[in-house]
Amino acid sequence: MTSLTVAVPHEQLAEDVRARLDPSLDIDVVLWDGADAPPRERIDLVVPPYMRQGRMLARLGEIAPRLVQGQAIGFEGVEDRLPAGIVYANASSVHETATAELTLTLILAAQRRLDVVIRNQERATWDSIGTPGLADRRVVLLGYGGVGRAIARRLEGFEAELVPVASRARDEDGLRVRGIADLPALLPTADVLVNALPGGAGTRRLIDDAALSALPDGALLVNIGRGPTVDTDALVDHVRRGRIRVASDVFDPEPLPADHPLWSLDGAIVSPHMGGRSDAMRPRIARLVAEQAERLARGEEPVNVVIRT
Template identity: 40%
Template sequence: MPRLRLIQTVTAGVEPYLPHVPDGVMLCNARGVHDAGTAEWAVGAMIASLREFPAFVRAQEQGRWAYRHTGVLADSTVLILGYGSIGAALERRLAGFEVEVIRVARSARDGVHAEAELPDLLPRADVVVLLVPATAATKGMVDAAFLALMKDGALLVNAARGPVVDTGALLAELESGRLRAALDVTDPEPLPEGHPLWKAPHLLITPHVAGSTPASTRRALVYVEAQLRRLHDGRPLTNIISGGY
């Protein structure tokens, strides 16, 4: 494709494409397209996990009235790791749930903590939501040491990428009963039949569906059309990937 000028993804993550982008070709992602779907999934995953919906569904299938008290999102502290456009969308959706939000990004800015502060912040969080991109720096960042800093009974929500989390370390925490998790992404992915994550306690798994919604499709079409018009008219493009993605 000697005339190739632009690669435009319809995803926010671009890690599969980066190794294949020729010199002189611009790469743009679709930052913002999946904000609504991913943020909505994260809220749903929190509520489903804390209110133990999967256990009640299993009881329903067995015809059992399994009354018990559950956890709740109200009055909890939610730490958003990777506070970008999806993180902001998530915080807007959490506004009515009476929670405290801790924002964390790679570097500090007004109202947002730096990743370097995580050792002091993680012990405060009841829920930790992962929204970081998949990069060499984030691969395995949620390791045994990271998980050990989370408080007993805390919930880990991964709406980022599977390799961000050390699967073995997470399994150990789940099997001990100390932590809970909700994963839309896994490592490996797709999760193969027989993998121990399938039977891990205190875990909700969905098959990478957070952004797979009609809203994302509609917004992707609108965004790509607008981007093509910018290209045609010679105007600056948006969401250009460069430097330290």
């Protein structure tokens, strides 16, 4: 029997993890996506499928793994589905860069009105429009965790004023991070409001009608955190009236129904929850899984632990 068994959901990840493992350690990588019975009676480290981990979480009691390594940063609702005695780690270090890239893409696309430009291209219409741009704009960044910090680093070269906001005020990375209690006073000053908050009861509909009403006319909301953080009905109302604009990667509900007004409203850019879906994910998730396996094999504590049931 091997000293440690790792289960991953597909062969590509298995190959990538095997290529990164220390050959001096006795670690076996097997395939399991949760659809069928576990391939071993004992599996030490389980990696559920990306964005579809519910089926596997329901079967963890059959093998009682030492660690479950998720492939996403978010983990809201996971604890309620885990049996007792499970340790769960999220995928911090995997998606921050790609999510920050998409955030800047959404900001720039909206601020330079590429949504209008692309529609004009489809009609072969030459219309050199003026746009708000990003330079000299105030960006209020709601959330200053791993993703928020990655966004802040990428905003440095755009000559915009950055105001990060987190649960508590502090000085970090040479920036003055404001506390969440300051948000009502900051919203009327925001040209761009970026939501990078995690999900959960504490952030649900934090950006409600009152918050959206506090934004100045023409402001842009960019949501790359979680869909339920925003009151969707209130958002639709504000965008429909031309009060504000939105460029969002996450929604409530999700997937966004085909008949939802956000698909067709002027001033709305819809991105289908693809923040972490860049080619950078493949080597980064493999590196993290290999590191976790090696830590367990050496008797060390895993990183990124967010839940212990």
